[in-house]
Amino acid sequence: MLRPQGGPVDAISSTQALTEAERIDRLRLIRSDHVGPRTFCSLLGHFGTARAALERLPDLARRGGATRSGRICGAEEAKAELDASRKLGVNWLAPGEDGYPSRLATLDDAPPLLAVRGDAATMMRPMIAIVGSRNASGAGLKYAGQLGEAGFVVISGLARGIDQAAHRASLAGGTVAVLAGGHDCIYPSEHEDLLAAILERQGAAISEMPLGHEPRARDFPRRNRLISGASLGVVVVEAAHRSGSLITARMAAEQGREVFAVPGSPLDPRAAGTNDLIKQGATLVTDVADIVNAVQPILGRPIMYPAGETDSEPLDGAPEAHDRAQITGLLGPVPVSIDDLVRMSGASPAIVRTVLLELELAGRLERQGGGLVSLL
Amino acid sequence: MLRPQGGPVDAISSTQALTEAERIDRLRLIRSDHVGPRTFCSLLGHFGTARAALERLPDLARRGGATRSGRICGAEEAKAELDASRKLGVNWLAPGEDGYPSRLATLDDAPPLLAVRGDAATMMRPMIAIVGSRNASGAGLKYAGQLGEAGFVVISGLARGIDQAAHRASLAGGTVAVLAGGHDCIYPSEHEDLLAAILERQGAAISEMPLGHEPRARDFPRRNRLISGASLGVVVVEAAHRSGSLITARMAAEQGREVFAVPGSPLDPRAAGTNDLIKQGATLVTDVADIVNAVQPILGRPIMYPAGETDSEPLDGAPEAHDRAQITGLLGPVPVSIDDLVRMSGASPAIVRTVLLELELAGRLERQGGGLVSLL
Numbered sequence: 001m002l003r004p005q006g007g008p009v010d011a012i013s014s015t016q017a018l019t020e021a022e023r024i025d026r027l028r029l030i031r032s033d034h035v036g037p038r039t040f041c042s043l044l045g046h047f048g049t050a051r052a053a054l055e056r057l058p059d060l061a062r063r064g065g066a067t068r069s070g071r072i073c074g075a076e077e078a079k080a081e082l083d084a085s086r087k088l089g090v091n092w093l094a095p096g097e098d099g100y101p102s103r104l105a106t107l108d109d110a111p112p113l114l115a116v117r118g119d120a121a122t123m124m125r126p127m128i129a130i131v132g133s134r135n136a137s138g139a140g141l142k143y144a145g146q147l148g149e150a151g152f153v154v155i156s157g158l159a160r161g162i163d164q165a166a167h168r169a170s171l172a173g174g175t176v177a178v179l180a181g182g183h184d185c186i187y188p189s190e191h192e193d194l195l196a197a198i199l200e201r202q203g204a205a206i207s208e209m210p211l212g213h214e215p216r217a218r219d220f221p222r223r224n225r226l227i228s229g230a231s232l233g234v235v236v237v238e239a240a241h242r243s244g245s246l247i248t249a250r251m252a253a254e255q256g257r258e259v260f261a262v263p264g265s266p267l268d269p270r271a272a273g274t275n276d277l278i279k280q281g282a283t284l285v286t287d288v289a290d291i292v293n294a295v296q297p298i299l300g301r302p303i304m305y306p307a308g309e310t311d312s313e314p315l316d317g318a319p320e321a322h323d324r325a326q327i328t329g330l331l332g333p334v335p336v337s338i339d340d341l342v343r344m345s346g347a348s349p350a351i352v353r354t355v356l357l358e359l360e361l362a363g364r365l366e367r368q369g370g371g372l373v374s375l376l
Numbered sequence: 377m378l379r380p381q382g383g384p385v386d387a388i389s390s391t392q393a394l395t396e397a398e399r400i401d402r403l404r405l406i407r408s409d410h411v412g413p414r415t416f417c418s419l420l421g422h423f424g425t426a427r428a429a430l431e432r433l434p435d436l437a438r439r440g441g442a443t444r445s446g447r448i449c450g451a452e453e454a455k456a457e458l459d460a461s462r463k464l465g466v467n468w469l470a471p472g473e474d475g476y477p478s479r480l481a482t483l484d485d486a487p488p489l490l491a492v493r494g495d496a497a498t499m500m501r502p503m504i505a506i507v508g509s510r511n512a513s514g515a516g517l518k519y520a521g522q523l524g525e526a527g528f529v530v531i532s533g534l535a536r537g538i539d540q541a542a543h544r545a546s547l548a549g550g551t552v553a554v555l556a557g558g559h560d561c562i563y564p565s566e567h568e569d570l571l572a573a574i575l576e577r578q579g580a581a582i583s584e585m586p587l588g589h590e591p592r593a594r595d596f597p598r599r600n601r602l603i604s605g606a607s608l609g610v611v612v613v614e615a616a617h618r619s620g621s622l623i624t625a626r627m628a629a630e631q632g633r634e635v636f637a638v639p640g641s642p643l644d645p646r647a648a649g650t651n652d653l654i655k656q657g658a659t660l661v662t663d664v665a666d667i668v669n670a671v672q673p674i675l676g677r678p679i680m681y682p683a684g685e686t687d688s689e690p691l692d693g694a695p696e697a698h699d700r701a702q703i704t705g706l707l708g709p710v711p712v713s714i715d716d717l718v719r720m721s722g723a724s725p726a727i728v729r730t731v732l733l734e735l736e737l738a739g740r741l742e743r744q745g746g747g748l749v750s751l752l
Contacts (some may be wrong), residue, residue, distance in 0.1 A: 261639075262642060263647075263660070264640065264641045265638075265640045265647070268665070271639075272662070275660060275662050278639070279662075279666070281653075284651060285642075286642035286648070289654070
């Protein structure tokens with residue numbers, strides 16, 4: 001296992017490496033239609049291996065009412081993606097493997113495979129995220145530099161402004177860029193030099209997107225959950241009302257991460273968002289010591305992985321047609337909890353879970369997180 | 377009973393008026409040597425009336441080891457002070473009387489008599505204190521004006537800068553100036569016009585000091601406890617590190633009052649103190665609504681008066697000489713708790729309290745608040 005050298009040390013779970021065959025199967029599964037991180041987790045829990053899940057996909061989707069069969073990623077395609085990635089120095093890693101950030105692995109929508117480029121040891125060190133407005137470069141430099149000196153890895157989004165300043169100021173201490181697109185689609189492209197500098201100096205870049213994936217607007221919030229999720233806490237340096245950084249902060253809070261905010265005068269609109277965060281319970285930061293002191297007690301704590309509603313439970317028997325009709329009838333566009341579905345349907349939890357999985361693989365169900373589902 | 381007209385209404389305790397004789401006796405008692413607010417309260421609790429306490433003073437002080445007899449304020453002198461005060465429109469009021477701020481009466485060192493000038497009805501309305509640096513006039517104007525519009529009385533210290541701005545902006549809604557000297561010794565003297573304007577417009581001024589008392593440096597912290605104590609909460613608008621406003625804020629917290637602080641950029645030294653207060657748990661304020669929302673639930677709550685360690689308990693028998701020697705032997709310059717004294721001496725609580733009262737009236741004991749005492 002890779003271990004950080006000196007500086008603060010985060011709790012690290014025991015690691016295990018996938019076989020090449022299992023890595024290919026897992027990549028095939030997550031690249032198949034209607035399989036997102038939560039469904040992946042559910043399928044792996046039900047069937048034990050990605051291979052077994054892949055074999056059952058067509059049947060499950062058909063029962064869920066799929067009108068045309070979803071695409072299943074082939075073994076050759078997956079192998080080609082792994083090979084192409086490796087040529088770029090990118091490894092696809094599963095939660096629990098060396099180089100997969102251990103805090104990120106605790107999310108219930110953690111990427112089943114994460115494309116990691118750079119220094120795996122850096123990914124095992126405690127990380128603090130820095131986000132904020134594009135103009136907050138000065139403060140970004142200050143906090144990022146001091147966090148690096150305190151032994152923390154600074155994680156951010158490689159964007160213009162604060163992200164860029166935070167990465168630059170923490171080059172010496174190690175910094176991680178989280179990409180919204182594939183590793184070969186750097187956005188903005190003028191930051192390719194910055195990324196190169198990061199990778200040269202103990203840093204790393206991560207993405208859950210395939211090579212060749214150009215980032216779209218909707219990929220950024222999705223990416224932001226990785227920034228907050230991989231960190232012990234998120235520092236919001238400046239944020240106006242309704243700024244994107246506030247969404248990242250909310251996500252961080254939902255993920256159980258610390259939220260830090262730098263205050264400002266009520267007369268300064270650039271501080272409206274951070275002041276609001278503090279009102280809502282974020283820790284006020286004027287000094288890096290405020291951040292370090294707050295995360296120190298967490299560092300020692302063992303990392304808790306989500307129990308996973310289905311992880312250890314097999315699929316008990318096949319639902320009957322009337323089960324499917326009844327459970328599907330209880331679903332609509334308004335999210336309902338799985339607990340309520342079990343209660344209202346009178347079916348066993350295992351039957352309800354199976355019907356939901358079938359609907360999901362048929363592209364008819366959306367999981368909202370927090371155990372809520374809705375029909376598409 | 378006077379009641380506020382419209383606007384938020386604070387919980388008001390039942391009121392009772394003193395007889396003129398009792399008012400004179402109480403003024404004599406608080407004007408006598410070694411009798412501060414806490415001793416006054418203790419004596420009144422022990423002896424039932426100020427008159428009875430006055431009669432026992434010389435004897436108690438002698439037993440406490442007074443080397444020369446302390447001065448006891450005469451009836452003529454007290455009557456003359458009351459008369460001179462009334463000529464200025466100043467009434468000396470006891471806790472529980474109309475015009476004595478009901479929150480102030482809850483302090484364990486509430487002034488036994490408070491010199492009140494101006495509109496007694498204003499004193500019965502809910503008050504918010506505004507303090508801060510001398511330069512914070514702009515913000516002082518904003519918050520004070522809006523608090524006045526929301527129906528709150530703004531209480532402050534008539535000083536230059538923020539106090540002045542807060543009083544001016546809240547003239548229409550009613551504002552209260554708390555003086556560090558006597559009512560005829562306005563400091564700074566150039567604010568006599570401001571005080572006149574306050575008194576003309578539903579406002580009031582209060583002091584616990586006798587007429588003719590010119591304020592000294594040590595009177596200001598003492599005065600500040602009245603500003604925080606009479607209020608529902610204290611708003612600190614701007615405060616550098618180690619500023620006097622922070623002492624007022626700490627006092628407010630000890631008194632169980634809300635503490636509000638206006639944040640600022642970490643780069644602005646004028647915000648260092650307020651940012652620190654927020655770190656320590658003060659409510660961040662960017663808007664008057666933050667203040668109003670926080671105090672709204674308190675307004676309805678019944679006002680709790682301190683139980684008072686001695687209030688309802690008579691002096692049981694006289695301590696023997698060996699009790700005095702033993703209890704005095706346990707005392708020193710380091711404050712000890714009265715509970716510990718009772719435990720260590722083995723004497724009854726009533727005996728310990730009596731010995732302490734004797735020592736106090738002899739000018740040999742200091743009460744620190746929180747049930748702590750030390751030998752002078």
